[in-house]
Amino acid sequence: MQVMRADELGMCFGVRDALAALAQVDDPAAVTIHGELVHNPEVLGWLHRRGFPQSPEHARAVPATPFVMVTAHGISERERQRLQQAGKQLLDTTCPLVKKAHAAAQQLQQDGRRVVVLGKPGHVEVRGLVEDLREPLVLAGLADVVTWPDARLGVVAQTTTPVDLVERLLAAIRAANPHADVAYVDTVCAPTKARIQALERLLPQVDALVVVGGRDSNNTRQLVARGEAAGVRTCHVAHVRELDAVWFAGVKVVGLTAGTSTLPRTVDEVHGFLLRLAAAGAGAADGDGDGGCGGQRDGAGERRPA
Numbered sequence: 001m002q003v004m005r006a007d008e009l010g011m012c013f014g015v016r017d018a019l020a021a022l023a024q025v026d027d028p029a030a031v032t033i034h035g036e037l038v039h040n041p042e043v044l045g046w047l048h049r050r051g052f053p054q055s056p057e058h059a060r061a062v063p064a065t066p067f068v069m070v071t072a073h074g075i076s077e078r079e080r081q082r083l084q085q086a087g088k089q090l091l092d093t094t095c096p097l098v099k100k101a102h103a104a105a106q107q108l109q110q111d112g113r114r115v116v117v118l119g120k121p122g123h124v125e126v127r128g129l130v131e132d133l134r135e136p137l138v139l140a141g142l143a144d145v146v147t148w149p150d151a152r153l154g155v156v157a158q159t160t161t162p163v164d165l166v167e168r169l170l171a172a173i174r175a176a177n178p179h180a181d182v183a184y185v186d187t188v189c190a191p192t193k194a195r196i197q198a199l200e201r202l203l204p205q206v207d208a209l210v211v212v213g214g215r216d217s218n219n220t221r222q223l224v225a226r227g228e229a230a231g232v233r234t235c236h237v238a239h240v241r242e243l244d245a246v247w248f249a250g251v252k253v254v255g256l257t258a259g260t261s262t263l264p265r266t267v268d269e270v271h272g273f274l275l276r277l278a279a280a281g282a283g284a285a286d287g288d289g290d291g292g293c294g295g296q297r298d299g300a301g302e303r304r305p306a
């Protein structure tokens, strides 16, 4: 078996910078992380062990600590003011590319357009975007596209939305609203695009794919969906412990990619597992590869190839 690693994968600068800011905090008990920092169980476990309180994603109560960390996903101006008026000092790690999406949405609204956000309803980043807007629309898929009475629409996207989905939604919006002037500002972030493009280059060369990242991570799930849509047997794991050598029976070339919130160490551990499996001659044997993939392990340790 051969192992091919995508040339762009894993943690983006936005998440890396947020984690670096947290590493500088001397007194974690004084800083509440407002909503989930990243959708990655390993990172969340590290934060918990360090003693950072974390407010649930949909919490409305003001955190009790004097400091509140705004995550890379950002928050609305309304929420920012609510926290500041309650006397909280904000440690703001909003990704600059999320700020760019906020600015684009505000500008479209100022131009007299009803703002349409392409993204996952209820996602923390989408909530931050829409809370400052008048009657925004949030579209997760083609089934959400209808004809609206508005003469001017302004479209932005959650930063981790796949470009091909954006294009399909945009075309559907224009087709269903021929009376409307529809403006679009591209707010899909460069790291998300780079990871999808690298995966597109990889897919024709592999017959199996391992995607590393949290199960609630939007962009990780998009990578999984892309692999499956291409007809490549795809395995989604959050950690190396979930991998099973049996799944790779018969695989000749396995590709590796990871979502933007996945730690480099986690990617390297999975890569090491695959390389050891390849070195042991695994994958070449015939098999149906139905040994299962992802979520079967109990954390007792990495399963080594035979």
Ligand code: SF4
Binding pocket: 012, 013, 014, 015, 072, 073, 095, 096, 097, 098, 159, 160, 189, 190, 191, 192, 260
């Ligand atoms: S995924 Fe994109 S927008 Fe989100 S934190 Fe990373 S770089 Fe920023």
